[in-house]
Amino acid sequence: MSVHWEKSQETEEQIHVLIVDSHRPFAEGTRALLSSEPRIVISGIAGDEDSCLNFLRHSVPDVVLLDFYLQDISGLDLMDKIKAAHPDVKAILMVEQSQEGYVLAASRKGAEGLLLKTCAVEELIQAVLSVSKGGVYFSPSPLTFSQVEIDFHDLHFPAKPAEVLKRLLTPREKEIMGLLTKPLHNREIAAVLGITARAAHLQVKIILLKFGINTRLEAVLSWAYVDE
Template sequence: MASSLEESLRVVVVDDHTLFAEGTVSLLSSESYISVVGTAKNGSECLKLVQTKHPDVVLLDINLPDFSGTDLIEKIKGIAPNVKIIMLTGQSPEGYVNASLNKGANGFLLKDCTKSEMTAAILQVSSSSGQYYFSQNMAPYLRSVIVGEEMRTNTMESKKISGTFLTPKEQEIIELIAQGLRNKEIAAALEIKNRTVDFHVSNILSKLGAKSRLEAVLIYTKDQGMGDRIS
């Protein structure tokens, strides 16, 4: 796996729509830290590329002519257990998300995403912290399949922060972020899955208009009159 931005991340694009695949290659090729090492139109071609090109990341269409992208995940992981897989879809991902994540996918991108979002997703899933990535527009689909796992009875109420409302779980998570915990540590503390924490953190950043965890904490603590809690 690539260990730094000086070492290009090797990416394989798997999509049977030639125009989308070629467009994706063109966009990613303009980034010095990404090297597209192959494209595939079907699952069989994908597996050959994974065997021969040793990618760090596979951008995988959910629907392929010979395989369901969801079924292909396990085959890819069987060849390269450490490869990161980002699922691509141009349609509603409802019904695919939970199955894909359970089989080992590391994130989801909608095909109408921007170049900056696609590159951010590749970087995030490839990071040493092993985070998941979800397109922000996927929140309606993720909420039922991911957040549902920890929807337990809670006496807390949603709280208005910086003009928006944070859910009880988001409040718990931002408090732990403010204490310096990383996502994996937060998942362990709250007894939820890593991907659930990633989803909530993404929502928190979006709701607060923050570009980083630190900025989110600053907004939160300032709003709550707790500015002395961080230095």
């Protein structure tokens, strides 16, 4: 299920897109797919934070396609830097698997879209066209868009009842919270769960976003009320 809306149907002009992905073959493949749409122009490809920010010093695209898991920085953090310098740039995050936390984190951080890397070319093109016109495009979404918005507003409250915190987390995230209370560091959490340290870091970050807090200690203290 996809969630999208378009703000307007004004006269269409060419849309300039920057692709940021650590995996060069995927980036080149994405360039080839988007190039089939005459309204889209690929301005460039960047493989890491430095090359992305250097590119933006000389040319500002309309839309940036961002890998959620870059090698040197998370896509969320890089998106923050891009939007701080260029607020009008639209960002679409690309993920390898569908998780509610990705949608929630991306929407709260201000992304205009989120797509699976395995999405059809038609959907990829539609997402770029939609966000370039001021719309949003999240696909797939485990939640309806209204539910995402409700959770998003919930996160603005500094303190949440235990039942709200419990509702916000997936079973995997609850498992991670249990490991955080041990306490374990990201590499130790990664070893227990059989994932990379980078993936563990992003999972913890998503939990902090859901709780609306900034530190692991705050998360542990908040979880203590849930686990009673």
